[in-house]
Amino acid sequence: MSAVLEVSNISKSFGGIHAVNGVSFDVHEGEILGLIGPNGCGKSTLFNCILGQLTPSDGEVKVDGKVVTGLRPSELNKLGVSRTFQLLQVFPKLSVRENLILAGQEHQGNMLTRLLGPSDAGLSEAADQMIGFFKLDHLANEPAGGLSYGQQKLLDAAMAFMGGPRLVLLDEPAGGVNLTMLADLKDRLRAINQEKRATFVVIEHNMEFVMSLCTRVMVMAEGKVLAMGRPDEVRANPAVIEAYLGH
Amino acid sequence: MSLAVWWLIRSPWGRAFVALRENPVRALSLGIDTRRYTLMAFAIGSALGGVAGALYAPLTQYVDPVPFQLSLSLDLLMMVIVGGAGFFFGPFLGAMIAVLLPEWLRFTQGYYLMIYAVAVIALLIYSPTGILGILDRFMAERRTKAASAQRAVAKAKLEVTL
Ligand SMILES: Nc1ncnc2c1ncn2[C@@H]1O[C@H](COP(=O)(O)OP(=O)(O)OP(=O)(O)O)[C@@H](O)[C@H]1O
Ligand SMILES: [Mg+2]
Numbered sequence: 001m002s003a004v005l006e007v008s009n010i011s012k013s014f015g016g017i018h019a020v021n022g023v024s025f026d027v028h029e030g031e032i033l034g035l036i037g038p039n040g041c042g043k044s045t046l047f048n049c050i051l052g053q054l055t056p057s058d059g060e061v062k063v064d065g066k067v068v069t070g071l072r073p074s075e076l077n078k079l080g081v082s083r084t085f086q087l088l089q090v091f092p093k094l095s096v097r098e099n100l101i102l103a104g105q106e107h108q109g110n111m112l113t114r115l116l117g118p119s120d121a122g123l124s125e126a127a128d129q130m131i132g133f134f135k136l137d138h139l140a141n142e143p144a145g146g147l148s149y150g151q152q153k154l155l156d157a158a159m160a161f162m163g164g165p166r167l168v169l170l171d172e173p174a175g176g177v178n179l180t181m182l183a184d185l186k187d188r189l190r191a192i193n194q195e196k197r198a199t200f201v202v203i204e205h206n207m208e209f210v211m212s213l214c215t216r217v218m219v220m221a222e223g224k225v226l227a228m229g230r231p232d233e234v235r236a237n238p239a240v241i242e243a244y245l246g247h
Numbered sequence: 248m249s250l251a252v253w254w255l256i257r258s259p260w261g262r263a264f265v266a267l268r269e270n271p272v273r274a275l276s277l278g279i280d281t282r283r284y285t286l287m288a289f290a291i292g293s294a295l296g297g298v299a300g301a302l303y304a305p306l307t308q309y310v311d312p313v314p315f316q317l318s319l320s321l322d323l324l325m326m327v328i329v330g331g332a333g334f335f336f337g338p339f340l341g342a343m344i345a346v347l348l349p350e351w352l353r354f355t356q357g358y359y360l361m362i363y364a365v366a367v368i369a370l371l372i373y374s375p376t377g378i379l380g381i382l383d384r385f386m387a388e389r390r391t392k393a394a395s396a397q398r399a400v401a402k403a404k405l406e407v408t409l
Pocket of ligand 2: 044
């Protein structure tokens with residue numbers, strides 16, 4: 001198994017706060033790695049450092065063996081790395097279908113064909129497939145801003161898959177999604193992971209969701225890696241119970 | 248000219264421009280090279296200005312610097328804002344109003360500019376996205392109402408079958 005993502009010794013401080021403090025880990029092809037830990041332990045900051053949203057104070061990130069530290073988020077996305085944000089980030093005025101086409105269009109053709117070619121960049125079919133896949137059919141032409149929170153959350157996740165990514169980093173995809181939709185979302189993620197051979201890293205506070213979806217789980221506390229292992233190992237780890245899981 | 252702009256807005260470029268305006272961070276994460284598109288938007292805007300200039304010269308047959316003072320630029324900006332920035336027909340509507348309003352308000356004589364100013368301020372407080380922004384909101388509300396009505400009907404049907 002080859003490493004799709006290699007993170008070595010990433011650190012990030014804001015003023016005096018060491019939000020991320022020397023974090024290293026690898027993610028292998030086809031894996032679904034869960035990332036858990038208390039609020040403010042640095043999970044989202046770690047994502048932002050990996051994805052070029054923030055410049056890490058120290059450390060290195062490799063994707064498919066290639067150093068990508070310092071690349072801009074758009075360049076990383078072109079290399080097949082996509083993400084969702086913790087806070088919902090769809091484009092409220094564009095329709096659901098337009099949101100999905102937008103999410104895939106930079107992976108089609110070049111600047112010139114995107115100007116002179118078809119308005120949908122040849123993605124209407126792919127967008128409709130994704131819409132069907134996430135069961136948003138009846139909403140395809142609605143402005144995304146009019147959808148319920150949970151539906152927007154699904155759309156947000158769907159957008160991350162439009163470019164056919166190799167590696168997807170999801171920041172709390174299940175937050176605010178109701179129980180039936182949650183089971184659906186888990187199914188969808190698993191299906192994309194298996195059919196498309198996409199590798200995932202998932203931040204999530206919902207333990208049920210993480211433990212049943214992920215192949216491995218990494219626990220962070222106060223900017224550091226506290227534990228890493230199979231879900232059952234992590235769940236039984238006394239240090240993890242102490243710092244995060246409680247009881 | 249307008250056709251070319253219409254095409255541009257409907258193209259993936261137009262979509263990228265909307266994304267850029269609404270949420271540049273998310274746009275960047277979706278592979279949209281925000282720097283390049285910003286540059287392009289600027290270049291296209293400038294080119295349109297150039298074309299307008301080229302059309303203006305033969306129209307007046309005489310070019311002097313007076314029409315190019317700051318106040319004209321502000322007038323043009325005002326037209327865009329009043330009509331609705333970000334809407335294809337916004338500038339058209341804004342220009343129409345800027346030309347017609349002095350005629351309609353002729354009876355107020357010297358107070359025309361004051362009335363115009365107060366009206367624009369009121370408009371921006373009520374709707375920062377201009378007149379078409381009001382229209383847009385109105386349509387969105389109607390759609391939402393229609394959708395919830397449909398949902399209510401569907402729910403009623405469901406309850407009947409249960
Ligand atoms: N832009 C910023 N400027 C200053 N401090 C920041 C910034 N972003 C994050 N922090 C701080 O870094 C620490 C880690 O924040 P981060 O958002 O990574 O936590 P998290 O693990 O994602 O938490 P949560 O589970 O609540 O989402 C926090 O103490 C936070 O206040
Ligand atoms: Mg977070």
